[in-house]
Amino acid sequence: MKTQVGIIGGGPSGLMLSQLLDLKGIDSVVLERKSRDYVLSRIRAGVLEQGFTDLMREAGVGERMDREGEIHEGVCISDNGVLHRIDLEKLTGGDTVMVYGQTELTRDLYEARDARNGKVIHEAEDVQPHDITTDAPYLTYTKDGEEYRVDCDFIIGADGFHGVSRKSIPESEIREYEKVYPFGWLGILSETKPVHDELIYARSERGFALCSLRSRVLSRYYVQVPLEDTVEDWSDERFWDELKARLPEDVAARLETGPSIEKSIAPLRSFVCEPMRYGNLFLAGDAAHIVPPTGAKGLNSAASDIYYLYHAMVAYYAEGDASGLDSYSETALRRVWKAQRFSWWMTSMLHQFPNEDPFDQRLQEIELEYFLSSEAARTSLAENYVGLPF
Ligand code: FAD
Ligand code: DHB
16 A cells, blocks of 8 residues: 555554545545544543644544634642632733543544545454654554555654653664653543533642532543552542542532443653654654653644644645645644643642652642742743644
C-alpha cells in the first residue's frame, strides 16, 4: 500500500490529523493496535480548550460536540472546605472551556473517517517504522497473521506514551525529561447528577479531589490515592466517603452517590521527549509528552501538536514549503513546556505530598491563598486553564 502520510495510533491525535489532511486532499493511513471498541472504552479526558474545539469544527466534526458539549465559563477551587470560583470568561476577556468527553470526540472522529472512506486499520500488530531518515520511509504491520507494508513520505508517531514510535528513535538522538509523582488518581464514572454545575478542584488535608462531569446525568470524580493502592482497595462506598471528606461540607451534603460504572487508577507523570522529530518521523501527542492530569492539559497539548503538523503538511504538499515541518519540533515544544509548567504547578499546589517538610507545606498553603485572593494571579490561572494560543 502507498500513502502520503503513515500514522501510527488511532487515538484522538492520529484520527484528527488524518481527518484534517483528508479535507485538504492529503492521503493517510492510520494503523491502530487495538479494536475500535477498545479505544472507545477508555475513559480519559473531559475538558477541551477553545483551540481544540475550533480544530474539531475545522475537521468537520464539531456538530455533536456543539450540541451536546457544555460550555463552562468558570471553574471552582476549594481550599480546605471553602469554595472559590475562577471566572474564566471575565478574567480572559471572553474565553471558556468545553466539557465533552474524549470517548465522544473519538467516536465522532471515527464516524467522520468512515463517512470519507478513511483508511483506519484496527488490530494492526507489530507496527514498525523503517528507513525513517530516508526520503522513502515505510511501515510494516501484521494483521490476521499476514504481513503488510505501507510506503509513505512521512510517518507520524501518534501512538501514545507506550507506543513504538518514540522507541524507534536512537537513544543518542533524543533527550527525555521526566518527573514521577508519589501518588495516583482514582477515578470513577457514575450515572448520577453532577454535584456542581462547574468543575471543582479540591485541596484538602486528606488529599486532592476533583468533581467533573460528562453530562447532566453522568459524573466523573477523582481522588488522590497512594501509588500502592489498587482498584480492589476502593469499594464504591469507600470512594464516596473519601470524596465527601475532601469537599466543602455543603457540597458533600448534596453529592448524589450511586454505583460506579468505571473505576481506574492512573499514575501521575510529567514527561517530554526532545526533539519531536527524527528524520521523517514526527511525534505528536502522548507519544512525545505526558502531563499530570491536574489542569486538563493532556489532550489539549496533543491538539496543538496536530494543529502545527497539519498546517506544516498542507504548506509542504500545496506549495513545497518545508519550513513548517522543519520548525515543527521547536514550535510545538514551546507550547508543550508551557502546558507542562501549568500542570506541574496545579499538581504541586493542590495535592498532599507524602513526607513533605513543614516549610514546604506552609508555602503550598500560602501559594493557593495568594492565587485565590489576587486578581492578577487568578487571571494567570484562567489564561492557562482556557489554553494559551496555538
Ligand atoms: P492516545 O490516546 O494514547 O492514543 C494512542 C493510540 O495509539 C491508542 O489508541 C493506542 O492503542 C495506539 N497504539 C499504541 N501503541 C501502538 C502501536 N505500537 N501500534 C499501533 N497503535 C498503537 N488528559 C486530560 O486532559 N484529562 C484527563 O482526565 C486524562 N485522563 C487520562 C487517563 C489515562 C489513564 C491516560 C492514559 C491519559 C489521560 N489523559 C487525560 C491524557 C489524554 O487522554 C491524552 O493526552 C490523549 O489521549 C492523547 O491522545 P493521543 O492520541 O496522543 O494518545
Ligand atoms: C477531567 C480530568 C482532568 O484531569 C481535569 O483536569 C478535568 C476534568 C475529567 O476527566 O473530566
